[in-house]
Amino acid sequence: MKKFSLNEENKIDELNELLEGFGVQIDLQAQNVYVDEERLKRMRKRNAGRHYAILRENGFLAHITKGQVRERMKSQKAEEIARELGISRRTLFRRLKEARSDEDELL
DSSP states (O other), rough: OOOOTTOOOOOOHHHHHHTTTEEEEETTTTTTTEEEEHHHHHHHHHSSSSSOOOOEEETTEEOOBBHHHHTTTTTTHHHHHHHHHHHHHHHHHHHHHHHHTOTTTTT
């Protein structure tokens, strides 16, 4: 653990550099500590699991709707569609389930 003396200006700058990543800033002259609460909350979350895969088709971003996927499923297997979009078959079905409200909703 590193100890910081609050008397030395260069140490405060060094401490602020370290705390900047956490959304915290110390201002001794104004005797304030500023905290970016949203950033701090995001950092405390687990962030478990894989992040959303970007849907890709032929190397470009795909803006594909639930209706378009359902139409393609009439002639293609789910595995093929998922592979073309760059996601797993399970993710394809999960996104279809999440987008169940509207045929025009993007996956």
